[in-house]
Each structure stands twice: as C-alpha cells, then as structure tokens.
Amino acid sequence: MSVLPGSCLSGNVRIAVRGDPKRIGICHCTDCRQESGSAFTYFAILLRVGWGAACTTHR
Numbered sequence: 001m002s003v004l005p006g007s008c009l010s011g012n013v014r015i016a017v018r019g020d021p022k023r024i025g026i027c028h029c030t031d032c033r034q035e036s037g038s039a040f041t042y043f044a045i046l047l048r049v050g051w052g053a054a055c056t057t058h059r
C-alpha cells in the first residue's frame, strides 16, 4: 500500500494518504484556474479512511 504525502500551498498543513486514489483528474473550471494560477489544477478523490493531517505552525 502506497503512502502519498502532500501539503497546502504554504506548507503549514501537511497530509499523508494511505492507499491509491479512487480517481484522479484535472479541472479547468474558473475556481480551479484561479486557485492554481494556471489553466487547470489536479485533483484526487480518496477514501475518507487512511488519511491524516498535521499542522506544522503549532508545534
């Protein structure tokens, strides 16, 4: 089983997900273009179980 690391844009919140995504893709909607500052953004749909988050600003 794979572990996928990730974080928010500032790096203050880090996540780790166990297991494979149920679906991955890209979105070209206005919100995603604005959020990413590009023509599209990537997303993944994951099971609720198997992930955890940690805030690195409040250690």
Ligand SMILES: [Zn+2]
Pocket: 027, 028, 029, 030, 031, 032, 033
């Ligand atoms: Zn979108």
